[in-house]
Amino acid sequence: MNLDLESIINSVGRRGTRTRAEYTTAPAQRLKQWWVAERMAPHLLEYQLDLLNEVITNCRSLRDYIEETSLTLLDEAAVESLGEETLRDVKIKLLLVETELERAKFVARAYKRTRMAKIDLLPYYYLQQQESQSGIMSKDEWVYCHHRTELEASSYYKGFLNAFPTELQGLTDEDGHISMIETPDMDKPVVVRVNTDIGTLKIGSEEVELVKNGVYLLRFSAVSDYLEFVDIL
Amino acid sequence: MYGDLADKLIAEARRSENLEQIPLYQTDIVRAVCRETRQLSALEDQALATAGSDRTKLATAGVYGLCQRRNKRCLLAYHRQRLLKLQKKAWHEQDSFETSNLSPSEQVFVREFNEVLVNVKDMFEDIDLTGSMDPPREMYVEVRCLQDAGEIQTEYGVFDLSKNSQFYVRQSDVHRLVQQKLVELVKK
Missing domain, CATH: 3.40.5.60 (Ribosomal Protein L9; domain 1)
Structure with a gap:
């Protein structure tokens, strides 16, 4: 298991004293910066696939550690052999790792959700972009965008567009050179x-x-x- | 006057913008706007057919055309605002929210959108995409049970939900129960 417990423990209570370089090497921290940038930028930024995968892999090893340790703590014989002091250390470590896992999960989730919320607002724009140049949306985002837009269009159609004259039923028209597709x-x-x-x-x-x-x-x-x-x- | 009805929808959308609940779907107004649009379309066709090179009549037909497009735009704005709200709710509460105020097509949307969500969620099992959007501050929280709901199985154990009982539990375990309004967080 390549879980760097020492660094997690060392970082406790040292908030604000880390250098910028130290701070930005942790994958969750780097993803957090991308999340902030994504929130502020008007359109989707480059997708951080590798970084996100790194964070997710980290989450998995944290969870493995938690499961392993929790199992040990359930085993009475093993607990007795640890001694009181070591047991306390093990419990504190466990709590720290649990906290770190929640934090990493939150950053990854927030990053994904921010991008999806942006897609929800301008779906036709991103679909159009995806056709002309690749790479703005990830594969899963494209699938999501495609599905949600189909559902949205079919809801509009069933709701009122089917009662409209045929030439007015489109959702991506460019009547009078004004495009219906909203841009960021x-x-x-x-x-x-x-x-x-x-x-x-x-x-x-x-x-x-x-x-x-x-x-x-x-x-x-x-x-x-x-x-x-x-x-x- | 043509266009007045669509204005009502826009006013309704604006009024409900900051409301927590989604107000009743305005079936009658939506239908009336559709009817008006078809009438305008017929008038436009009529004007065009008899216009020839009469510029006044061509202009009249043009105005009819613009009115139809305006109606369409208003309807789209009204429906889109509702759908975006529904989406937000679906992300936040999944299928556990009130749908009686929705039109049939909106109800279909909610059902099918929830399926889309399940698919996306499955792709990112490790980070629980529909989890809380509040940054985690504490691992464990105190919650109070609001309803009798029997035994609930969570990742780290079972607990018995009986009304007004309190538990000290992992926040991530009870997030879903908070969304479903089965338990509430006890503020310290």
Whole structure:
């Protein structure tokens, strides 16, 4: 089992004293940053499949540890042989691991749910994007989006569109060059922290100097080309 | 006046935006708007057929066309707001919420959407996708039972739910019971 108990225990009570590098190496922590970014960005960001899988694999090994230890604690003979002090340590470790598992599960769940909520709001847009360029939605998200949109369309049809003139029944029409497909608001403001010196950014008629570790409030469209160099906060 | 009915739906949608419950489906208004749209469509066809190169009549037909599109847009807005709410509820409470205020097509939607949810959930068993969206603060919580519900099997053991009894249990174990309103969290 490749569960790093020491690091979990060492990290207790040291909140805020970890360096940024230490803090960002734990998969759940890195996923948390993506979750925050996903919440703030107006459209879906790159899917973090590997990172998510890493967190899920971690969850599994945490759960294995919990099951194993809980079984030991049920075994009276084994408990007696441990001695009072060791038993207390084992119980504290167990509690810590349980807490860590809930935390990791929450981050992974929140990340997935945030993306799905975004898909729910603009399903036709993402389906259209998926056709023209691959990779915005993951496979499971595509399946979800596809199914929910079918159900939604059929509900509209049964609810009222079937009583409409045929030429008005579409849900993706472009009458008079106005598309029915809603698109994300790329001009939404976001707060970003810059990771490397990017230099001067021209936004409309204004120029902004982006320096490392600076925090800026900018329109998403202005930084959308520099997403690798900034953290969305 | 044409378009007034659809306005009522928009007002209704706006009013219920922040409501916890989903209000009664406005079957009559929806039907009336559909009827009005068909009338407008007939008027448009009529105007177009007799227009020839008469610009006034062509403009009239154009306005009829716009009115129909407006009606469609209002109906879509009304229905979409309800469906998004239903989806939210389905994610949060799964199948345990009141559906008597819904139209037949919305009830079908809820049923089928729940099946979609079951499928997605199965793909991510390890992280319990429909679990609580509040960050976990404590492993164990105090809950009070609200109804007699017999014995409940959880991942880590069995407990007997009888009304007003209190338990000190793992939060993740009872999340589902809280959603179903069988137990409530006891605030410290």
